[in-house]
Amino acid sequence: MNQININEFDIYAAFQNEGYISSIDVLNNIIATTDTKNVIKIYDINEKKEKLTYKIEDIVINDIKLLKSFLEESEEPCINFEIKECLFSAYENRKKCKIYHFDILNKKTIHIFEFTSEINDNSFALHPNTHIFITSLKSKELLIYHIQNKSLLFNIKVQNEHCIASYNKTGIIYAYTPNVNTIYLCSCFGDDYNDEYFANFDISKITDNTNICTHIDFSVDEKKMLVTTKHNNIYTLDAYTGDLLYSYNFNYENIPTNLPFHISYPIYSFDSNYVLSGMFNL
Incomplete structure (x- = not known):
């Protein structure tokens, strides 16, 4: 430049x-x-x-x-x-x-x-308005920590070695992938956390053939969810029903699909109408 x-x-x-x-x-x-x-x-x-x-x-x-x-x-x-x-x-x-x-x-x-095990990529999420963070480990654990107290609030056992997590923009909902084919939505208020989900979305249609979920983001208006998968696909879901709304594919002829994912931190725009994403230059 x-x-x-x-x-x-x-x-x-x-x-x-x-x-x-x-x-x-x-x-x-x-x-x-x-x-x-x-x-x-x-x-x-x-x-x-x-x-x-x-x-x-x-x-x-x-x-x-x-x-x-x-x-x-x-x-x-x-x-x-x-x-x-x-x-x-x-x-x-x-x-x-x-x-x-x-x-x-x-x-x-x-x-x-x-931690005793490695942190999963895209699993480290900070609550928007409190000193609490979520992260998941390759040992199949989802951990919720209070930063100021240096204390573990909750430990959730999952079935997914590559579990990822995210908060919505107001911080009253957190989402995580307990297994490769499901997204759980759970409520959280202050320090009150549990593993009881109020909604679960079946994403097996977009995560087949080891095409695991690698990133989750909520739109600013909180009506949509963005899901990225290992084979360079971005999907938008209805945040209330889990229905698939749109899909974007970033596979190119000269880039093998067996390479590690290279879509870089896709997010929604401030008006929730656009998806923004970087790419690793392979």
Whole structure:
């Protein structure tokens, strides 16, 4: 990208030393990015400049999540907050078994959540308005943690080695795949979690022949769900009935379907009318 094209953007983030961006999160006016060379960069959208760069040695950072620090009690707590901390998962010795709770301003680790098994890709989800996160392990467990108390709230045994999880935008519903052919929808209020689902969607028609589900996202209006599968398909489902609405296929003649999935974090647009997705350049 040349300098003329760069000047067309309000903010341009570039990583040196041949690293590439491994995750992005946006909260309020703050953008957080990580790269494969262990670098965290924080940008302020309003000021249109980089606020912080920090390098952590000996790990590969992935899946950064910005945390809300609430200022005071309010009728609208989701608005009255600032951003001081973040979470990110990390690879050490080629295994992703830890989630770091990190102080952005003081550039120090607050706590490390360490697991006995590897974290599944796309299973690390942060609740929109509370200090709770969900993640699943390859040992067929779905774990729900309270960040401030450093405590395990719930451990759900699943039948899926590649279980993934996601919250809806208001954080009153979480979805996960207990097996390769099903999505469970469960309610959650504050610290009250259980494994009793109020809806389950059969997705066997789109996950046949080992074409497992790899990503779930809810639309902003919460009427639709987005499901990505291993063989580079994106499906949109009715979030109330589980009915298939649309499908998008990203298989190309020169890309074998047996390669690891390479659709990159598809999401809904803010108006819920479009699906946005990156692609790995193989």
